[in-house]
Amino acid sequence: MRSSLTRPGLRKIASLILLLGLLALSQAAWAAHGEARPEKRGVLLVAFGTSVAGADAAYVNIEKKLKEEIPGVEVRWAYSSKIVRHKLAGGEKPVKLDSPAEALAKMMDEDFTHVAVQSLQTIPGQEFHALSETARSFSGMPKGMKKVAVGLPLLATTQDLTRVADALAQSAPKERKVGEAVVFVGHGTKHPANVYYPGLQYYLWKKDRLAFVGTVEGSPTREDVLAELAESNVKKAYLVPLLAVAGDHAHNDIAGDEPGSWKTVLTKAGIACVPVLKGTAESDAVAAIWVDHVKAALAQLGTDK
Numbered sequence: 001m002r003s004s005l006t007r008p009g010l011r012k013i014a015s016l017i018l019l020l021g022l023l024a025l026s027q028a029a030w031a032a033h034g035e036a037r038p039e040k041r042g043v044l045l046v047a048f049g050t051s052v053a054g055a056d057a058a059y060v061n062i063e064k065k066l067k068e069e070i071p072g073v074e075v076r077w078a079y080s081s082k083i084v085r086h087k088l089a090g091g092e093k094p095v096k097l098d099s100p101a102e103a104l105a106k107m108m109d110e111d112f113t114h115v116a117v118q119s120l121q122t123i124p125g126q127e128f129h130a131l132s133e134t135a136r137s138f139s140g141m142p143k144g145m146k147k148v149a150v151g152l153p154l155l156a157t158t159q160d161l162t163r164v165a166d167a168l169a170q171s172a173p174k175e176r177k178v179g180e181a182v183v184f185v186g187h188g189t190k191h192p193a194n195v196y197y198p199g200l201q202y203y204l205w206k207k208d209r210l211a212f213v214g215t216v217e218g219s220p221t222r223e224d225v226l227a228e229l230a231e232s233n234v235k236k237a238y239l240v241p242l243l244a245v246a247g248d249h250a251h252n253d254i255a256g257d258e259p260g261s262w263k264t265v266l267t268k269a270g271i272a273c274v275p276v277l278k279g280t281a282e283s284d285a286v287a288a289i290w291v292d293h294v295k296a297a298l299a300q301l302g303t304d305k
Helices: 007-033 057-069 082-089 100-109 126-138 158-170 192-207 222-231 248-254 262-268 284-301
Strands: 041-047 075-079 114-119 147-151 181-186 211-215 236-241 272-275
Touching (some): 041 057, 057 075, 075 082, 158 284, 236 248, 236 262, 262 272
């Protein structure tokens, strides 16, 4: 029996088969360059940064605790402060630190598909929101990372406030005697997130009535703390940074000999001051809170498996 297909008809069928083959090859190539990429997860720890020698021991402690809790996790670092990065790069022994955007771009170039960006800020203020915006710009980028999640700063939930209050109360100087106070001094901000400092004070007072929270640039102010110290008839206070690291603010604004430092002002008010130059991240109990926030961010990333 003769076929009803004409030569032009056969050519059309052959062309269709060829087209379908090319489409299949194209889809396979697209998968090889995009969807079929193996999953690669990592953590980017982002701090404001410090140029004070030895202060970064606090950062080292957080990374150590993180790797103990999540063995095998790839950890990268970034400093958000341009001033600190430039100062470190121009020192006698130059150190190159990436900005958050630079670090994420490098991770993207190294084929990381899922990245947890962990803020080492104390409160979710301006620095945290700027970091979140940067991280969001990398999430789902064509031929880039599939997903980026941002871990919350130290104080973000009621549970964080209670855990930090417990950790600070336990870390108070052992040599402190009855009637002596401990004052935890944070940076402070005009951002609405400053409310976390008086919130922390509330939970801290449940643990220790002579433990106070103050800020350099926010509220509670130094005057607020002085009034509380006077009302409690305190004659001696330990000044402890409520900062991840004991950097410039700790050495100058809190413990310095300048006329406007906390140490100088409280001393003039008749209160003997003992600065304790340790960042909160040096405390294992505080570092554990940041590590838990990293775990939560990693959980947000999900999996392709």
